[in-house]
Amino acid sequence: MNIGDAGDVVMGEFWTGDFFSSQSLKIAASCAHLNGTQIAGAESFTGNANWLEHPATLKNLGDRVWTTGINRIIFHTYTHQPGDVGPGYTMGGNGLEFNRLNTWWKQGKAFLDYIARSQYLLQQGKNVADVLVFTGEASPNDATLLSEISAMGFDYDLIGTDKMMKLTAQNGVLRTDSQAEYRILVLPESVWMTPEVLSKIEELVKNNVLVIGKKPQKSPSLEDYPHCDNKLMKMAKSLWGKGLIKDISIQELVKEKNFISDFTTSKGFVKDISYTHRRDGEVDIYFVDNARQESLDEICRFRVGGKQPELWNPETGEIREIAVWKDNGNGTTDIPLHFESDEAFFVVFRNLEKEKNHFVDVKIELNKPEEEIFPGLEIIKAEYGTFMPVGLVDVTQNIRNSVRNGSLNLFCGFNLSSSDPAPGYIKEVRIDCEIDGKRQELRAKEGEQILIRAVRSLEILNAVYGRFEADIRHIPQSYAICDVTDYIKSQFMSGMKKIPVDDNLVKGNQSDLGPERELHIVYSIAGKIQKKNLPMGTTLDMSQPWPVSRVLTNGDKIIWTTPIPGSLTYTTVSGKKKSVQVSSVPQPIRLTGPWNLCFPQDSLHLDELVSWTNLPEESMRYFSGTAVYKKTIDIPKKWLRSNSSVELDLGNLAEIAEVIINGKNMGILWKPPYRINLGDAVHGGKNDLEIKITNLWPNRLIGDENNPDSKTTFSTIKVWGRNSPLLPSGLLGPVIIRPYQNIELK
Structure with a gap:
């Protein structure tokens, strides 16, 4: 921490893969916050990518990193490519293949736009944190990670000795020399402390700062020994003996003082939802992330009152005032938010220029058709129990x-x-x-x-x-893990579409499954392997999700947009309750064959959508790059009335899509759900649709291993062999044109 005090741009690092360590990230972010600098960097996406990573796989990790306080992604790595034959030079397999010869380099601009928009906001103002955690006087010291603080809806920064000695306090508020403010100081779990540091803490306590932690017993220094120990023990006896400092947990203190969380949900702590909060003058900026691979609906509570909330979407650049929210009158605001799978966005609060119409409550009842299981679903592996933290393995028997x-x-x-x-x-x-x-x-x-x-x-x-993260302060216990693959398969085969994640998965099993049970499932859809980790109390849902019905602002209007018939009841800020009904919405149109599929050197007609790896021509099966699907689609004129809109849903694909309708580029879809509003680009009758799909390098590399005499690629490493499995590629569907009804709510 002391070394970080001198840095202009302090950096941590993180790797791709299942294990995620935030220790260096928390140190770097804390140093930036304490130094008063706007940038906290990280060497990003280090690992052994082997040309398997792409924007959709990187986003989840990058979003999580931003919630630690990092706000500048520094890619590891861009390799100079002197030639034009890909995939080209590498760093010996280390790092992300982030360079101009990757298949998705051009389409990756959409991902970089997402990063640029997000980091612009994340670099505004100052970080908001309630807790300051002293890392102690040892050198070198590691991060002190207190996940229990985050679980209660607060953020914290770390502080080392040098910055600690510069702290000031007034009316119970801690201030650093860069004017960062905190309400609570947490001391390290250590019996060691110098009298000088404890004297500084005594000064802060006299200014009504809340301090908790273990009472020190000895000085780690030989300066003025043994008098230093006597001096320390005397001060400690007074501070802890009088109750000025308490040896209690942060949870106990928060409960005792009835502190309001900076961010939480109506369910309290929800695993996989995290946040970071910055304040720029009178503007509050929250970044909220859903890391779960499924959609979520949550009522989120923000510690802001008397301001207009806006939703800033970094994927599209769209900014909308939020239509449904409630000021609780105690400095907090409740907002019902819908998160798509792996979605993150900004909720920005700005001062109300004038009282605007909005709703405080909305209830929607939809006449949903029967849901269908994902086509091509295959359950590969499913396990239930309390799992060892990622990055750790049980080696009891080995030892x-x-x-x-x-x-x-x-x-x-x-x-x-x-x-x-x-x-x-x-x-x-x-x-x-x-x-x-x-x-x-x-x-x-x-x-x-x-x-x-x-x-x-x-x-x-x-x-x-x-690798023990700093918040793992014990030796994790290993528990029995139950294989529930056959049970999950049988449930889906019997027609079940949603399966509760609870102990019924292992009915009759008497093993100790531990306290934090989860379902870990590996499955494939149309050959694309995916993973989900679901905590107990949630639901495994393998049905194709219907797009949600939303209440949105459109200028000064509030619109209910729905793809499904139903009713909506809303309560205005003035207390009036009203209801509206949508009796019918036209059925979506599923786009079946034929499709014209054009590769750079060849083309063919498809009667149905399949992975390129199932095509008859070897050059197509082993293709890596961008191919184009073309089709003429017929859109009914009645779908294009003023109270309607049309959406294109591409279903499943591998890996990035670019949509062009009637010659107009509608944008790049680089993560699920692959849906886009066609707006005014379509007209009643015949419309020309083009969908450019880009896959990854491995298929071509595998093809060249099978046909070395006609090799078209160059790489400095070999990680794919002739018998390596091909990756599903292309547009897999189902592709659907979906109408929406748009009803103005007054």
Whole structure:
């Protein structure tokens, strides 16, 4: 932390893959906030991509990084390409292949626009955090991650010794020398502290700052020893003895003081929904992220009152005043928000220039048709239980097997596990054991050795190896994981479309499944492999989602736009309750064959949409790049009335689409759901539709391994062989033209 004080742009890093570490990110963001600088950077998307990453796979991780306080993505890596034959030069397989020879380079502009819009807002004003966490006086020190603070709907920053000594306080508010403000100071879990630091804390407490933490007992310095210890203990006895500082948890303090969360939902903490908050003068800017691979509807509560909320969509650049919201009169505002799968957006609060019409409550009842299972759904693997945190593996049995006659000589390294649980990170092993009847916890970093020689007995109770995030302060317990693949398959085969995630998945199983049970499922749709992790209490839904019915502002008007008949009841801010009905909406049109599919060197007619890997021509099966689907579509004139709109839904595809209708480019669709409003680009009758689909490099690389004499690619590494499976590619559908009814609400 002290080193970060001197940096103009402090950076952390993060890797792609299942394991996500936020420790360096929290340090970098905290340094930027304490230094008063606008930029907190990160070396981004490091890993072994092998040309499998694309904007849709990167977005989820990038959004999560922004909620830690990082606001500048610095790609790892752009490799110079002196030639024009792809995929080209690499960094030996390390890093994202972010360069001009990647298949999606041109279409990736839409993703970069998303990043640019988001980071513009994330760099405005100052970060809002309630809690300051002192990392202690050890050097070097690591991040102190307190996930319990985030779970309560608050944010926090870390602070080192140098900045700690510069803190000031007035009326219970902590201030840094850059004028960042906090309400609570949390001390480290340590018995060590110098008298100078505790004296500074005493000064802050006298200015009514709330401080919690463990009472220090000794000074880590030999300066003025042993008087320094006596001085420290005397101050500590006074501060903790009088209750000026309490050794209680942050949860206890928040409950005692009845603090209002900065952001929460009507359900309290919802896993996979996270936020960050900045304030620029009188404007409050919240970035809210749904990291779950499914849509969510939540009533979100923001600690802002008396201001007009707006929704800023970084995917499209669209800004709308929010139509449905309620000022609770206590400095908070409730807003019902719909999140699509893996969607994030900004909620911006600005001062009301004048009282505008809006609704405080809306209830919608729709006459939904029967939902259908995703076509081509295949359940590959489903497991239920309490899983080991990502980045860690249970190595208890391995270490037990290494015990010989009450002795253990253990080297900490890759030998402990069959695979690397956290590639690119320094790992450690933690062992819970009994040595001659005495319970102990032993720890060793990679490259270190543990040597135990018990006199009577040595028992290994629990052992875990990997990357321990700073908020994992114990040795995680390993629990039984139940394979529920066959049960899930049978439920879907019997006609079930939604399956509750609860213990009925393992009915009759008496194993201890642990306290934080989840369903981890791997499945494929039209050959595209996908994953979901669903906590207990949620629902596994494999039906094709209908687009939602929304209440939106359009200038000074409030519009209900719906693709399905139904009724809507709304309550205005003045308390009036009204209802409207939509009795019918035209049925969507499913676009079937024929399609004209054009590759750069060839074309063919398709009677139905299939993956390119199923096409008859070898050059098409192994194709990597962009191909174009062409079709003439007929849109009924009645769909284009003033109270109607038309949407194109591409269903499933791999991996990026660009839509052109009647010669007008409608934009790039780079993440699901692949839907776009056709606006005034369409007319009644015949319309020319073009859909450009871009896939990834592996298929062409696999093809060249099968036909080395006609090789068309060049790369400095080989990761794909002749027997590697081809990746589903192209437009997979179903493709639907969907009408909406738009009703003005007054």
